Amino acid sequence: MVNHQQAFDEIRAIIGDRLSQKDADRDQHGQSETWHRAPPPDAVAWPETTEEVSRILAICNRHRCPVIGWGTGTSLEGHSLATHGGLVLDMLRMDRILDIRPEDMLAVVQPGLTREALNTDLRATGLFFPIDPGANASLGGMAATRASGTMAVRYGTMRDAVLAMEVVLADGTIIRTGTRAAKSSAGYDLNALIVGSEGTLGIITELTLRLHGQPEDVAAAVCAFPTLEDAVNCVAMTMQIGIPMARIEFMDPIAMRAVNLHSGTDYPEKPHLMIEFNGSPEGVRANAEAFGDIAGECGGEGFQWAASPEDRRKLWEARHASYWATLKLRPGATGVVTDVCVPMSELPGAVSAAARDMADAGILGDIVGHVGDGNFHTLLLIEPGNEQELARAKEVANAMARRAIAVGGTVSGEHGIGIGKRALMEEQHGEAWAVMGAIKATLDPNNILNPGKLVPDRN
Structure with missing residues (x-):
């Protein structure tokens, strides 16, 4: 493992004790909600401004130190694990509402703000933010993973909710994507590129979000x-x-x-x-x-x-x-969690086939889903360290994904890719996966932003 101490010393000179190399802080940021595991990061930093994020990334880029964005840590596919070591950038201190514009039905927020905190502040306005993935996730993390949830069938996903962003690129450059207007045809849609990029292209430091009226x-x-x-x-x-x-x-x-x-x-x-x-x-x-x-x-x-x-x-x-409740059905178990999304006409067959696969594999678990848009999930309970059970659970998950691809669906409707589904990306996207890698190489030539996730490995 490369020693990044010089980078950490330079960052500490900027933010002081908001950079930590303590075991407790590192371990806290080396956890996953599911079975995915990796060693803890080498250090954790808590920035408070966009300028601090920019300076930190410039330092890390110069020293080739990996940087992994962190929200509330509720992602399910190992998105925030430091698989290559380096620095976790915990964004939860950047949690302010910067502006609410009821007349435009939008809010401008920092990435560490959670969706529940935003909706609490919106109560008096007659507006609300509808994207509800279940967990009280940070809005920056929800944008990075293109989250959706129970209300996506009516209100869409984070792709539809994010109008504009402020993003810091790997070299510290600060850019703005999108606008506050309802639509735009002015050039490439960088907003859509960053939403769902899982921290591999930049660190989100501000979001402009579309709001909706509270129903009568x-x-x-x-x-x-x-x-x-x-x-x-x-x-x-x-x-x-x-x-x-x-x-x-x-x-x-x-x-x-x-x-x-x-x-x-x-x-x-x-x-x-x-x-x-x-x-x-x-x-x-x-x-x-x-x-x-x-x-x-x-x-x-x-x-x-x-x-x-x-x-x-x-x-x-x-x-x-239901996630935590199902884990209790097998005390001490961990979960292999997966989701797929298929065209509505294929939904009955896909769900039935997943149930048969689970039964045939002898895996206890459940099927739940936001089935109004063809998206469903399985939680497969396995004993930690039981490699045979893990292999059977992975076979079930991979069969679900490949069945979804075969009928024109996707290997993930909302969980994202992280490290858990990266091996399936070429099967779904073909040569387009290499194009994603080329975009990553252009924006992050030193491969410091969440390396080992989402896109192909560098040659």
Whole structure:
């Protein structure tokens, strides 16, 4: 491992004790939510301004020291692990709201601000930020991984939510991407290039985000189905007919068992859909009735409506807790977590095939998903250190990904690539993967920004 001490000494001269080489700080930034592991970084820095980020990157670029951006550490594919050592740049001290413009329906924020903190500040404006990946992630991290979540079926993903950014490139150059205007045809879309680049092209230091009006009325419900296929067919029919859904989430029987044990609920251990409608009272009522008719045709039963804010909160807390709840089904286990996204017409077959693969491999786990846009997830429980189980779980995950590619889908709808899915990139993109590598080489010729992730290795 290369010794980067000179770079760290120069950075410490700028930010003082906001650079740490203590074991506790390094270990805290060497963790992953899932099974992915790597040695801790060599140092951690907490910048507070864009100028500090620029100066730090210029130093690291000169000394060829890797730099890995860090938000709240909730990514699932090992995005923030320091696989090549170096410096983790923890952005959580850059957490201010810089401007809220209700008349333009936008907010300007620093990257360390979390989505929940932003929405707390927005309550009095009648606006909200809808991208909800479950975890209370940092907005910079959500942009870097092109996050989405339960409300993507109506409001889109971070690709749609980020209007503009301030970004520091590998050599310390500060650029701005995008504008505050609703649209632009002025040159290459650098905004779209940075969103989803997983910290391999630059460090985000400011975001301009699109906001939405808080809906006049909201209704949510949970509904059970006899079989997995019935539930997923209901989703496909609902989207094909065009009923406007705010959320439509799938949970399989294992997920429902886990939620019951974790949250004290008593849902039947059957496939379920969790749904939400937003809009005017009349529109919500009409859409709910239309969905109820489709669900009935598909064998849906036991509708439980959650009209009050408290009941809706409990419903979606149960959905968001499913990851931690499922881990408890096998105490001491870790998770191989994966997601794919397929065209809606292919969704029933893809979900059914994933369930068969899990059963055939003898892997305990669940299937959940934001199935309104064809995106679903599996959590495969394995014993830490059990290489045979890990190999079987990887086979299931890879089979899901390759099946998605075969029907015109993608190996990840929202988790991103990191180190977990990098081996699948060439299969999905072909020669275009090399083009991604060429872009990386142009913007980061010394390969200091999150090396070993997303793009091909340098020759």
